Structure formats: C-alpha cells, structure tokens
Amino acid sequence: MRRATAAALLTLVCARMAYAQGATNRAAAYLVASNVSDARALWVNPAGLATRPEASVLLDLTVVQPGSKGRLEQVTAGFNARGLSFGYQRDNFTPALHGHTYKLGLAGNYGGFGAGASIAFHGGANQGTGWDLGVRYDRLANVTVGGVIRNIGRPRILGVRQATSLVPAVTLRPLGSVLALSAEASFASDTSARGYAVEVEALSSRSPGVGLLARFDTDGSLHRRALLFGLSIGTRDLVGAVGSTPGDFSTVDAANVYGVSSRTPR
Numbered sequence: 001m002r003r004a005t006a007a008a009l010l011t012l013v014c015a016r017m018a019y020a021q022g023a024t025n026r027a028a029a030y031l032v033a034s035n036v037s038d039a040r041a042l043w044v045n046p047a048g049l050a051t052r053p054e055a056s057v058l059l060d061l062t063v064v065q066p067g068s069k070g071r072l073e074q075v076t077a078g079f080n081a082r083g084l085s086f087g088y089q090r091d092n093f094t095p096a097l098h099g100h101t102y103k104l105g106l107a108g109n110y111g112g113f114g115a116g117a118s119i120a121f122h123g124g125a126n127q128g129t130g131w132d133l134g135v136r137y138d139r140l141a142n143v144t145v146g147g148v149i150r151n152i153g154r155p156r157i158l159g160v161r162q163a164t165s166l167v168p169a170v171t172l173r174p175l176g177s178v179l180a181l182s183a184e185a186s187f188a189s190d191t192s193a194r195g196y197a198v199e200v201e202a203l204s205s206r207s208p209g210v211g212l213l214a215r216f217d218t219d220g221s222l223h224r225r226a227l228l229f230g231l232s233i234g235t236r237d238l239v240g241a242v243g244s245t246p247g248d249f250s251t252v253d254a255a256n257v258y259g260v261s262s263r264t265p266r
Contacts, residue, residue, distance in 0.1 A: 017021035018131035022100055023091050023126065023157040026074055026256045030215055030228050030242045032182040032199055033135065034146030034169040038260050039080040039236075042087045042105045043149040045167075046116030047134035050083035050107035051165045058087070059229070059259055066243075066255045077248075082118070083107040093158065099126040112139030120155070128155030130162065142173040163190035209235040213242065223247070237261050 025043035027036070033045035040057035041048030062074040071092070078087030082197050084106055091099040091155030100123040107116025114136040118257040122128050134148035152163050165188035172181045182199040199215040213230035243255040 003018040004029040005018060023101075025076060025089055025101075026060060026242075026254075027076070027090075027258075029238070029244065030199075030213065030230060032146075032169040032171065033134065033148045033167050034144045034171040034184075035182050035199075035201070038262055039078050039087070039124070039259075040260065041107075041116075042080065042103055042118055043076070043089075044076055045134040045136060045169075046085070046105040046107050046118040046132055047136040047146060047148070049080050049085050049105055049116050050109040050114050051136065052136065052262075052264065053082055054262050054264045055079070055081045056260055058258065058260050060256055062254060062256040064254045065095075066252055069150065069255055074256075078103075079198055080105075085118070097158075098124050099157065100124045103127065103159070107134075113137050122155045122157070126155065126157045129153050130155040133235060142169040144173075145169075146171075161194045162190040165193055173198045178203060182258050184254040192259065194222075195225060207235075208233055211240070224249075236263065 027040040027043045031040060033046045035053035036044045036048045038056040052204035057079045058077060058078040058243060063070045064073045065071065073092055075090045078085060087103045089101040093099060101120050103118055103120040105116060105118035107114060116134050118132045120130045130150055132150050136146040137210050138144050149166055151162045151164045154164055165186050167186050169182060169184040173179065180201040184197045186193060190195055195218055197215055197217045201211065201213045203209060203211045211232040215228040217226040219225050224248060226244050227249055228242055228244045230240055230242035232238055238260045241255065241257045243252045246253050
C-alpha cells in the first residue's frame with residue numbers, strides 16, 4: 001500500500017513538472033530573443049514587436065508524439081500592430097485539464113534601440129500573473145543584441161511556481177539577410193531551467209523565400225537537451241513547421257505548424 005501511494009505521488013509530481021515545461025509557448029523553443037520581429041515576439045521578446053512598422057497575425061498548432069498517438073497540446077493565436085500586441089495560448093495538459101493564457105504586449109523603437117513589456121494572465125489549470133521585459137539593439141552592422149527577463153511575478157502552472165529567468169541572445173548575419181547565426185543563454189534560480197542554445201537560420205533570397213532552421217539546446221551543464229529543425233516558405237505570408245527531438249534524438253517528440261501574415265503600411 002505504501003509503495004502504491006509513493007508511486008502515485010511520484011507520478012503526479014513528474015507529471016506536473018512535465019506540464020509546467022509544456023506550458024512554455026512553442027515559439028520560445030525555436031526562436032531566440034535577438035531574432036524575432038513579428039507577432040511571435042510577444043512570446044519570445046516583446047522588444048521585437050516594434051522592430052518593423054507592420055501589422056501581423058499568428059496561428060500556431062503544436063502536436064506532441066506526432067503519429068497515431070499524437071495529441072494537440074498547444075494552440076496559439078495573436079496579432080501585432082506596430083508594437084501593440086495581444087495573444088492567446090491554450091494548453092491541453094490532458095483531455096480534461098486545460099490552461100489558458102491571455103497576453104498583452106507593448107513596445108517601442110528609436111534609433112535601432114527597442115524596448116518592450118508584456119503581461120500574461122493565466123487561468124484554468126494555471127494561476128497568477130507574469131511579466132516579461134525585453135530590449136533589443138539593431139544599430140550595429142549585421143549584429144543584433146537582445147535580452148528578456150521572463151516570468152516576473154512567478155505564476156503557477158499546475159501548482160508549480162515558474163522561475164524568473166534572464167535570457168540574453170546575440171545574432172550575427174555574415175551574409176546579410178541570407179544567413180543568421182544566433183546564440184542564447186538562460187539563467188534562472190531553478191537550475192533545471194538553465195540552458196544554452198545555438199541556432200542557424202538560412203533564407204533564400206529568391207521568391208517564394210524558403211527558410212531552413214536548425215537549433216541545438218543544452219542544459220546548464222552543456223548536456224544535450226533537444227535538437228530542433230524547421231522549414232518555412234514565404235515572406236509576408238509565412239507558413240512553416242518545426243520538429244523537435246529529445247536529448248537522445250531517438251524520435252520526434254513534438255511538432256508544430258504555424259502561419260504568420262504581415263503587412264507594412266504604405
């Protein structure tokens with residue numbers, strides 16, 4: 001009886017830890033804080049919302065364990081209009097357990113320097129309010145530096161209080177817009193939330209603009225954590241897919257498809 005009780009408690013704790021990690025928006029898993037400038041910036045670095053004077057809308061669907069046992073885990077929708085952004089995220093933890101996040105962001109840009117803030121209201125299986133504060137500097141030739149502080153206020157995801165984290169990043173473009181090399185780090189009071197990532201993104205200069213993405217994530221001890229790979233098509237109207245493998249690279253554990261439509265006023 002004691003063993004059964006202990007096993008049940010251990011399963012519940014592990015499940016809550018996994019759900020807390022799963023509640024992170026998918027865009028933050030494959031984009032870095034120094035290289036995002038459309039509606040997805042609300043979930044990665046709000047300073048990127050004002051990088052370009054445009055309006056954009058977003059829809060993102062994430063499936064875990066793609067295949068016959070696949071399950072829709074996360075749905076994200078939102079828009080950005082010249083630095084004013086709103087987004088909604090729904091997490092399907094189990095068929096009967098759901099979380100909701102409503103997020104509002106505001107950003108401004110002057111002379112290559114951008115700053116932004118966002119506030120997230122969590123409901124359903126999640127509770128609390130969290131803030132993100134971000135900056136971005138584009139003045140250097142072919143170099144962008146960015147950073148964001150996430151989860152200020154430490155909201156609870158299924159009862160697990162999230163760690164506040166500092167995420168600095170840098171992007172180099174040795175070939176202009178054709179190639180982007182990025183590096184990102186995450187520092188948090190919770191050691192399990194610390195980590196590093198390197199990312200390579202290539203974009204064809206010819207229409208329709210085919211993009212390729214590869215990213216390698218490690219934990220704070222530089223042990224491999226995940227490999228992500230993606231393909232996108234388009235520029236103003238962008239569609240793409242990103243898949244991720246666990247640390248042992250044995251299978252694809254999650255995949256998402258997204259669409260971003262952007263318009264720049266005349």
